[in-house]
Amino acid sequence: MMKTPYISHRASTALTGEVRIPGDKSMSHRSLMFGLLAKGRTTVTGLLEGEDVMDTAEAVRKLGGKVEKDKENDIWNVDGIGLDKLQSPSSDLQMGNSGTSTRLLMGLIAGHNITARMIGDASLSKRPMNRVIVPLEQMGAKFESTEGGRLPLNIFGSNALKPISYKLPVASAQVKSAILLAGLNAEGTTTVIETKPTRDHTENMLRHFGAQVDVEDLDDGAQAIHIHGKPVLKPCHIDVYADPSSAAFPAVSALLVPGSKVTLHNVGLNERRSGVFSTLIEMGADIQFINERNNSGEPVADIVITGGKPLKGITVPATRVPSMIDEFPILSMAAACAEGTTYMSGLEELRVKESDRLKMVADGLKACGVDLIEGEDSLTIHGTGTPPKGGAFIETALDHRIAMSFLILGLATQEPVSIDDVAPVATSFPNFITMMADLGANMHPLDQNKGCTDSAGNACCV
Ligand code: S3P
Numbered sequence: 001m002m003k004t005p006y007i008s009h010r011a012s013t014a015l016t017g018e019v020r021i022p023g024d025k026s027m028s029h030r031s032l033m034f035g036l037l038a039k040g041r042t043t044v045t046g047l048l049e050g051e052d053v054m055d056t057a058e059a060v061r062k063l064g065g066k067v068e069k070d071k072e073n074d075i076w077n078v079d080g081i082g083l084d085k086l087q088s089p090s091s092d093l094q095m096g097n098s099g100t101s102t103r104l105l106m107g108l109i110a111g112h113n114i115t116a117r118m119i120g121d122a123s124l125s126k127r128p129m130n131r132v133i134v135p136l137e138q139m140g141a142k143f144e145s146t147e148g149g150r151l152p153l154n155i156f157g158s159n160a161l162k163p164i165s166y167k168l169p170v171a172s173a174q175v176k177s178a179i180l181l182a183g184l185n186a187e188g189t190t191t192v193i194e195t196k197p198t199r200d201h202t203e204n205m206l207r208h209f210g211a212q213v214d215v216e217d218l219d220d221g222a223q224a225i226h227i228h229g230k231p232v233l234k235p236c237h238i239d240v241y242a243d244p245s246s247a248a249f250p251a252v253s254a255l256l257v258p259g260s261k262v263t264l265h266n267v268g269l270n271e272r273r274s275g276v277f278s279t280l281i282e283m284g285a286d287i288q289f290i291n292e293r294n295n296s297g298e299p300v301a302d303i304v305i306t307g308g309k310p311l312k313g314i315t316v317p318a319t320r321v322p323s324m325i326d327e328f329p330i331l332s333m334a335a336a337c338a339e340g341t342t343y344m345s346g347l348e349e350l351r352v353k354e355s356d357r358l359k360m361v362a363d364g365l366k367a368c369g370v371d372l373i374e375g376e377d378s379l380t381i382h383g384t385g386t387p388p389k390g391g392a393f394i395e396t397a398l399d400h401r402i403a404m405s406f407l408i409l410g411l412a413t414q415e416p417v418s419i420d421d422v423a424p425v426a427t428s429f430p431n432f433i434t435m436m437a438d439l440g441a442n443m444h445p446l447d448q449n450k451g452c453t454d455s456a457g458n459a460c461c462v
Contacts, residue, residue, distance in 0.1 A: 022243060102120065111141075164191070176202065188228075273323060279324065339385030388413055396424060
């Protein structure tokens, strides 16, 4: 695949404006998958139209559902076929870059009498799938995977899986969800025990579709999630709110460019997702939540971010990690511009995301002149209170959040920051570049010969 290098320059003016961030990726995937399992038409507004979710949509079609956008009304229609009615796809399921599509669909397919083969891009093909294969095999499904439990893999499902009780060895909503989805078509009650609370969109949305999901509080803050198998799911309407993980990028950009004021509309603030905002506020950020309300049972608000207040380094509580697992790359950019030391620990899962995010962030920040220590599962960033020098060319390794994080950093550094490829941004935030440009950011294509270029391909910013 051709790469598209990009460059981002120090903002010459403050960033200002009100924007609508694309829909939440986790909810978008789930709305399509659960829609497939409910017989009849599920309607979805606010769906994220990023590549990852479109890969889920294509998989849902191959499994027997119909997924189409009603462009006139800006609604996605999912015509579901009902639980136990899935068909074996006639060709490979192309999972692209998406771990969520892969792991959730592995669970869903495992609970049906069908077979499927999954493939993915170079990043996804390195990611560990045994964390899902192990519990699903305990339930009775079979897998043939590439060495080390990787993609490509074959799934041999069964509609007579054995319900299990499984304690998650890693804090992962994807693993939890895969088991719950397999349990959905098993006779009896399947239980997942999590010791650290991970995002609960599967539990909330399955209830909305009519499934019985009970949560039991155990000792030491652990929870048991019980799903009762073989329900009749009812089609429904899902309104997807703006993705807090995507919102974190323009939010941090506003914090790093003095004089900025940016409003982000209708952002999901489920407490299992919003740790990044609590952390930035502890660092001294001016972040206000207005119009706080409820959207389909989940809290949302408009967020007003005002830049220019000095940020200070803090210790991020390790217990907060699952609620901001995807936000450490962008938080690290804020930490690099803050005064003092930011210490982040409990980050072992960052090593198995779309890239080894701990290493990618540490290497990229070091190249930008930041003083830091990369631990096995921790990152210590020593900020000076002024943005780092910058001037580096960053490898992004097919990781959308690494690409966006360093482009945001370039808005504050003394010298521009460039990245090798902006294309992966389309997996989760297809209009990132245009939205940032609307706010006043200076991000442009980087041509090997001409350097920074404008939209007409002419050299600029020299
Ligand atoms: C997700 C769960 C998280 C997160 C991912 C989306 C989900 O992954 O990083 O972007 O929608 O369930 P893990 O379950 O691997 O922590």
